Every structure is written in C-alpha cells, then in structure tokens.
Amino acid sequence: MEIRTYRETDLMDIVKLFHDTVHKINIRDYSSEQVNAWATGRVDMDAWNRSLLQHHTFIATDGCDVLGFGDIDHSGYLDRLYVHHACQRQGIATALCHKLESSVDTDKIIVHASITARPFFEKRGYKIIREQSVDRCGISLKNYVMELSRSCSESR
Numbered sequence: 001m002e003i004r005t006y007r008e009t010d011l012m013d014i015v016k017l018f019h020d021t022v023h024k025i026n027i028r029d030y031s032s033e034q035v036n037a038w039a040t041g042r043v044d045m046d047a048w049n050r051s052l053l054q055h056h057t058f059i060a061t062d063g064c065d066v067l068g069f070g071d072i073d074h075s076g077y078l079d080r081l082y083v084h085h086a087c088q089r090q091g092i093a094t095a096l097c098h099k100l101e102s103s104v105d106t107d108k109i110i111v112h113a114s115i116t117a118r119p120f121f122e123k124r125g126y127k128i129i130r131e132q133s134v135d136r137c138g139i140s141l142k143n144y145v146m147e148l149s150r151s152c153s154e155s156r
Contacts, residue, residue, distance in 0.1 A: 006057035013066040024085035029115035037139035056103040070096040076106035109148040
C-alpha cells in the first residue's frame with residue numbers, strides 16, 4: 001500500500017468509494033433512508049475537488065486502485081476518512097489517519113465521527129465532546145464531535 005497526495009484524477013474513484021462505503025459499511029449503524037440521504041449519488045464534483053485541493057488530502061492505493069482517502073484542513077478539522085468496503089480492517093484507515101494528523105501543526109484535531117467510525121477514533125485517543133444530529137436532505141443522522149488533544153511538540 002502506498003499513501004500519496006490527492007490528484008484531481010482521483011476524484012471519480014473517491015466519489016464512488018465514498019458512496020459505496022456508506023451504503024455497504026455504514027448501513028450497519030444507519031437506516032437505508034439515512035445512508036441514501038448521506039450518500040445520494042449526486043456530488044458537487046467541483047466543490048469536492050476544491051475542498052480536497054485546499055486540504056491536506058491523502059490517498060491510499062495499491063498502485064492501481066484507490067483503497068481509501070482522507071482529508072484534513074489547516075485548522076485540524078479532519079473532514080473525511082473513508083476506506084473501500086472490501087478493504088476494511090487492514091490498517092488503511094490507521095495509516096491514513098496517522099498521515100493526516102501528522103500533516104497539521106495544531107494542538108487539537110476535531111472530527112465529526114459517524115456511529116460506525118466512533119470506536120476507531122476512540123482507540124486513537126479521541127474523546128467525545130458531544131453527540132449531535134445533522135440534517136441531510138431532511139433526514140436526521142447522529143454523529144459525534146470528537147477531539148484529539150495533543151501538545152505542540154507532538155503535532156510537529
């Protein structure tokens with residue numbers, strides 16, 4: 001597995017991976033109605049591309065296929081972290097998350113973790129700040145605002 005920076009040519013693979021992962025993995029913790037609202041299949045490609053280019057965005061690949069991706073902004077907000085549904089529990093999310101956390105020089109990293117992702121982030125030392133409900137297409141989805149506190153020396 002190789003982890004490299006995002007390229008615009010990755011966008012189609014990333015959008016498909018996002019949709020498929022939500023529908024095949026997150027369905028364990030959310031209803032069909034909720035995953036359909038979360039990953040509708042209609043993505044603003046220009047907005048995603050701009051966001052991915054503005055953030056520190058990394059791609060996990062086997063040389064041919066995208067296995068996972070993640071992005072974090074300069075303030076330490078970890079925006080997205082998704083691993084291909086067929087590649088779960090192989091250390092891909094851990095490797096990506098380490099790369100993302102190491103790419104920013106902040107005292108705190110914040111993530112809005114799904115019910116599915118919550119245990120992963122807890123194992124990494126993230127603490128729940130609060131549970132929240134977010135609206136997607138008029139459908140409510142529960143997630144958790146989580147924070148990883150670290151000293152300045154650890155974040156460099």
